Amino acid sequence: MGRAPCCDKASVKRGPWSPEEDAKLKAYIDENGNGGNWIALPQKIGLKRCGKSCRLRWLNYLRPNIRHGGFSEEEDNIICTLYISIGSKWSIIAAQLPGRTDNDIKNHWNTKLKKKLLGKQRKEHHARRATCLSFNQEMKRESENYTVPGTVNQAAHWPLLPPPVMPQDPIKNLLVKLGGRFSDLHPQASPTAKNPMNFQYPLDFPFSQDQPYENSMNMFSSAPSSLSPLNSTCSKVTDGITHFNVNDVDGPNDVFQGLDGFQAELSELIYSNNQQILDEFDGFYGTDNMVDGTSTGTSSVESRSWGDINSLLYPQILSVFEACRQQSIPQVSNYEESSYFGPQ
DNA sequence: AACACAAGCAACCGCCCACAG
DNA sequence: GCTGTGGGCGGTTGCTTGTGT
Numbered sequence: 001m002g003r004a005p006c007c008d009k010a011s012v013k014r015g016p017w018s019p020e021e022d023a024k025l026k027a028y029i030d031e032n033g034n035g036g037n038w039i040a041l042p043q044k045i046g047l048k049r050c051g052k053s054c055r056l057r058w059l060n061y062l063r064p065n066i067r068h069g070g071f072s073e074e075e076d077n078i079i080c081t082l083y084i085s086i087g088s089k090w091s092i093i094a095a096q097l098p099g100r101t102d103n104d105i106k107n108h109w110n111t112k113l114k115k116k117l118l119g120k121q122r123k124e125h126h127a128r129r130a131t132c133l134s135f136n137q138e139m140k141r142e143s144e145n146y147t148v149p150g151t152v153n154q155a156a157h158w159p160l161l162p163p164p165v166m167p168q169d170p171i172k173n174l175l176v177k178l179g180g181r182f183s184d185l186h187p188q189a190s191p192t193a194k195n196p197m198n199f200q201y202p203l204d205f206p207f208s209q210d211q212p213y214e215n216s217m218n219m220f221s222s223a224p225s226s227l228s229p230l231n232s233t234c235s236k237v238t239d240g241i242t243h244f245n246v247n248d249v250d251g252p253n254d255v256f257q258g259l260d261g262f263q264a265e266l267s268e269l270i271y272s273n274n275q276q277i278l279d280e281f282d283g284f285y286g287t288d289n290m291v292d293g294t295s296t297g298t299s300s301v302e303s304r305s306w307g308d309i310n311s312l313l314y315p316q317i318l319s320v321f322e323a324c325r326q327q328s329i330p331q332v333s334n335y336e337e338s339s340y341f342g343p344q
Numbered sequence: 345a346a347c348a349c350a351a352g353c354a355a356c357c358g359c360c361c362a363c364a365g
Numbered sequence: 366g367c368t369g370t371g372g373g374c375g376g377t378t379g380c381t382t383g384t385g386t
Contacts, residue, residue, distance in 0.1 A: 016354070016380085039371060055372075056355070068353090091374060102374075103354075110376095111352055 007039070007050040014050075017057055021047055025054055026062045034058070060101045067099040071108055079105055080113055 028045045035041060039051035047054065060066070071079075075097055082093045088109075090102035097105065 014356075037371075050356090052357095052372080053355075059373095060354075088375065106375075107353055 007052075011048065012042075012050045012053070013048040014053075017061075021049065022057070022062060025057060029058055029062070056103075060103045063101075065099050066101060068104060071112075075100070076113060079109060080117060083109065083113075 024045050024047060028041070034055070035044070037051075038055040041047075042049045042051055042054050049057075078096060079093055082089075082096065086092060088106070090106045090109075094100050094102040094105050
């Protein structure tokens with residue numbers, strides 16, 4: 001059985017708000033607050049609106065100090081970086097951008113940033129793929145020309161490229177270069193029912209080398225290096241706005257559990273959280289043989305529904321794999337770290 | 345000028361969660 | 366512990382405006 005609707009849809013007005021309605025709502029809330037009850041509020045002030053609609057209107061439009069449109073490059077960067085790290089947690093992202101609402105950010109992402117990044121990602125993907133395909137052809141030619149004496153030429157049965165080996169120091173170096181930080185000291189945190197925000201990702205925010213981010217996101221830069229926003233806790237207070245605090249709730253959190261831990265963590269992250277990373281490499285290698293050399297055969301509708309976006313979610317990880325590839329296949333040397341948020 | 349299409353944005357929908365009773 | 370209710374959130378819809386043909 002579904003729950004009862006919060007209001008009688010037949011008797012409430014829907015659609016765009018009139019200036020009069022706005023004025024009524026604003027005047028009342030300015031004077032009295034919402035009284036802790038949005039559902040009852042419209043009746044009190046004689047608005048034929050759903051309480052939820054009033055709340056939305058207030059939070060997204062009438063609330064003081066709201067800014068609309070005109071997103072700066074810096075704000076774009078923050079949104080993109082947070083999206084890449086935590087996904088579509090618009091309220092969390094909005095909490096880092098004063099004056100912005102989750103709805104605004106969501107719209108901005110859907111209409112502009114997503115396309116912008118997708119376009120960039122596609123370009124890079126195609127460039128990488130072109131490089132790889134030509135390399136594959138080269139490898140194939142060489143393998144066809146070479147037969148170990150006394151053996152059968154098995155080139156046709158082997159993957160064109162060996163599975164990437166995980167070189168440890170190069171990964172660490174690359175992550176550091178990307179702005180990640182290492183800590184081998186503390187146990188790994190993970191989301192819990194109590195602390196769903198207590199994520200642990202293998203990479204700290206890459207802000208540490210970017211001064212512009214430090215200005216606008218000093219909550220991150222001022223936090224201990226082992227803390228990322230993903231270890232933050234969120235708390236809701238009664239002003240109708242969610243507030244997020246950087247608190248180390250479960251004791252110090254680890255970024256990497258040493259290199260062995262990191263390697264396992266990276267693998268786990270990739271396999272459990274993001275099949276699309278594998279798909280990305282699938283596309284990259286032009287074969288179904290993936291990291292472990294086995295065919296995943298995964299190409300589900302769901303995963304594709306995330307589409308290319310997912311390849312954006314962990315550019316650092318992709319970079320790591322590219323570094324791996326570069327390490328294990330030094331012939332492909334034209335790899336360059338891509339700048340995701342730099343000028344196009 | 346008229347139409348089609350795309351982009352932007354406000355608002356709605358429905359699910360989930362916290363909390364009071 | 367259970368249930369009902371309101372608040373919060375992410376996803377989606379549909380209207381408006383802009384642009385191209």
